[in-house]
Amino acid sequence: MKTLLLIICVFIGGQVFAQHAMEQLDRGLVAVQTTSGVFVSWRIPGDEWQQTTYNVYRNGQKLNDLPLEVSNFVDTEGTIGSNYTVAPVVNEIEEAASDPVSVWANQYQEIGLDLPAGGTTPANESYSYTVGDMSTGHLNDDGALDLVVKWEALARDNSHSGYTAPVLLDGYTLEGVKLWRIDLGLNIRAGAHYTQFMVYDLDGDGIAEIACKTAPGTKDGLGNFISKGPAALANHTADYRNSGGYILSGPEYLTVFSGRTGEELSTVAYQPPRGNVSDWGDGYGNRVDRFLAAVAYLDGEKPSLVMTRGYYTRAVLAAYDFDGNQLTLRWVFDSNTPGNGAYAGQGNHNLSVADADGDGRDEIIFGSCTIDDDGTGLYSTDWDTGMPCM
Structure with a gap:
């Protein structure tokens, strides 16, 4: 019976498909002012989601006690003048942090477009x-x-x-x-x-x-x-x-x-x-x-x-x-x-x-x-x- 179970596990475990190629993007960090403080959100690449956690920093000060398993954080003491970074943590070792971002004053960002002539x-x-x-x-x-x-x-x-x-x-x-x-x-x-x-x-x-x-x-x-x-x-x-x-x-x-x-x-x-x-x-x-x-x-x-x-x-x-x-x-x-x-x-x-x-x-x-x-x-x-x- 043990031999049979081992064979089944090997068979199931062997069905591994190739990973899709992914774009080389940055952390995509955004900080937005809300009525509850500053909402901070970032991108989790597909090769990180199983083994990576995250630390959030405001002006160089870490805000979370334990590394986060999610991709967002609300800083209740954040202000419009704050700057934020996020650092990935892998095997309990913190890696290089993202570039800092400032806080959006609005919960949206306007982008000007070049209107074509009629x-x-x-x-x-x-x-x-x-x-x-x-x-x-x-x-x-x-x-x-x-x-x-x-x-x-x-x-x-x-x-x-x-x-x-x-x-x-x-x-x-x-x-x-x-x-x-x-x-x-x-x-x-x-x-x-x-x-x-x-x-x-x-x-x-x-x-x-x-x-x-x-x-x-x-x-x-x-x-x-x-x-x-x-x-x-x-x-x-x-x-x-x-x-x-x-x-x-x-x-x-x-x-x-x-x-x-x-x-x-x-x-x-x-x-x-x-x-x-x-x-x-x-x-x-x-x-x-x-x-x-x-x-x-x-x-x-x-x-x-x-x-x-x-x-x-x-x-x-x-x-x-x-x-x-x-x-x-x-x-x-x-x-x-x-x-x-x-x-x-x-x-x-x-x-x-x-x-x-x-x-x-x-x-x-x-x-x-x-x-x-x-x-x-x-x-x-x-x-x-x-x-x-x-």
Whole structure:
């Protein structure tokens, strides 16, 4: 019996999966004045949470009797003029403390943004920009997370016609320093379903990249038209918008930009391609241009970029790897492929990423179905996930 138990323990203990690479970030220490004193909060990296505790200091004086197992502390005697540091403790030995931070006077921090100039569409409709989605990533060497902000004007749902203004992506530090601006150009429509920009360290160099769908007319953060791969042949003066404001012709690309500068790093033809517009469920441009995106650890070790198209009828997902220089297609899953019919119409307005089968590799939970890490269908419930927009 003892031998059997030992064998079982060895078997269970041997199922260890590789750790995901993590950004090299600082402690993320923040001190905020509250009615109860000063609330101090800090970041616990993934490699610390099992064996690290913490000491908190105000102006060099330790505030806790025993090392803390949590990531926050309320200093009831703290004031607006106090300075705080946090030091990790490993095996009862205190290590180097974080850089000191001062106390925020408000429970928020305002960041100034560079409002783009407005304009007028071909339909003589004037527009001004508003801030849309935002994501975070490590864009420089200061150890802090930075912001990528999307600007849109006259944004339209796919079911509504009309011209939109060019979509813009800005990079900012948390202090409000603008790092760059990417202009996606006339041939990327503005709206919630179009530009699913991913901000992630795709090549493991410690700095995030920005990946999104692009087209002729897209300018990178250096102000240059994209020119790599198929974009080398692009006519950047072409306007592919039709009279309804939809973009149903012309080249489509996927581009990775540098998080440091916004510079174009790699451009490839967008997968899944548009093809015949009516193959996606209607002929005017609604379902063909419903996009989703994610980052998943499909091999359990390195991040892959996942871009999708369609979900109400035909649904296609494409996975890419980025090595710092070039995007490489890993796999494509298409509900139109023979044998994948049960996966058609299973999507909705979002997707999720998780290790659904416990093998240490991520799957894509796409509405009522799941795509395995190798790009094959794992299962489909065959449940309708939402009311299609007409």
